[in-house]
Amino acid sequence: MVSSECILCGPEVRLPEVCIRTGDRGELQRLSDELRWTPTWLHRIRVILLAMGLPVAVQLLVIRATQPIQSTPQITWMSALVFVFVCIVLPAVLWVAARATSRIQVTWYVETDVIRRHRRKQKTWMFIACVLGGMSVASVLLTLVESESFFLFTFWTGLPAVISLGWSRQLIQPHVIGTHQGLHILAGFNPLFLQEVLSIIDRQGEDTK
Numbered sequence: 638m639v640s641s642e643c644i645l646c647g648p649e650v651r652l653p654e655v656c657i658r659t660g661d662r663g664e665l666q667r668l669s670d671e672l673r674w675t676p677t678w679l680h681r682i683r684v685i686l687l688a689m690g691l692p693v694a695v696q697l698l699v700i701r702a703t704q705p706i707q708s709t710p711q712i713t714w715m716s717a718l719v720f721v722f723v724c725i726v727l728p729a730v731l732w733v734a735a736r737a738t739s740r741i742q743v744t745w746y747v748e749t750d751v752i753r754r755h756r757r758k759q760k761t762w763m764f765i766a767c768v769l770g771g772m773s774v775a776s777v778l779l780t781l782v783e784s785e786s787f788f789l790f791t792f793w794t795g796l797p798a799v800i801s802l803g804w805s806r807q808l809i810q811p812h813v814i815g816t817h818q819g820l821h822i823l824a825g826f827n828p829l830f831l832q833e834v835l836s837i838i839d840r841q842g843e844d845t846k
Contacts, residue, residue: 644822644831653833660827660832663749666746667745669745671743672811675734679730682734694723763801811826
């Protein structure tokens with residue numbers, strides 16, 4: 638099923654040999670990948686826990702290790718909190734997200750020139766991710782020197798680092814934005830591509846008459 642904005646399809650689909658970004662039929666490269674979709678609210682929780690929760694847990698463990706051996710109520714509460722997060726909360730969220738994730742195998746086509754320009758952008762995002770990732774690691778290591786933690790600094794560098802890394806690894810591809818009556822909703826197409834797909838469907842319908 639094709640509309641002016643998206644395509645509804647089953648768990649496997651091969652799109653026509655038309656560039657999804659330009660709608661042209663020039664020098665094309667075939668791409669194929671398993672696209673995944675997790676409910677937006679659940680995906681955001683997962684990203685925040687991985688980008689902020691793990692660094693914060695590491696910082697708490699470092700603080701616990703650098704404190705005097707004598708146990709205090711504050712240290713005991715901190716250790717229990719880290720244990721609950723690492724052993725219960727994070728695995729539970731990852732398990733629920735994995736169960737709620739939809740998968741679809743898609744084959745599509747993109748013009749070679751578009752891919753070249755995209756790869757240059759990928760290198761830029763990879764550089765940004767490396768810089769932010771280094772700053773996030775540094776904020777964790779600073780707890781070895783200072784007696785205080787750097788939660789906010791870790792969050793504002795760790796989360797953007799994860800996002801930038803994700804963007805740097807993305808291909809030029811459609812993306813799943815949801816499901817509807819058992820079908821996957823694919824978006825991210827140029828309107829010219831969708832018009833070309835509709836025209837192909839119309840021609841195929843005329844040929845079968």
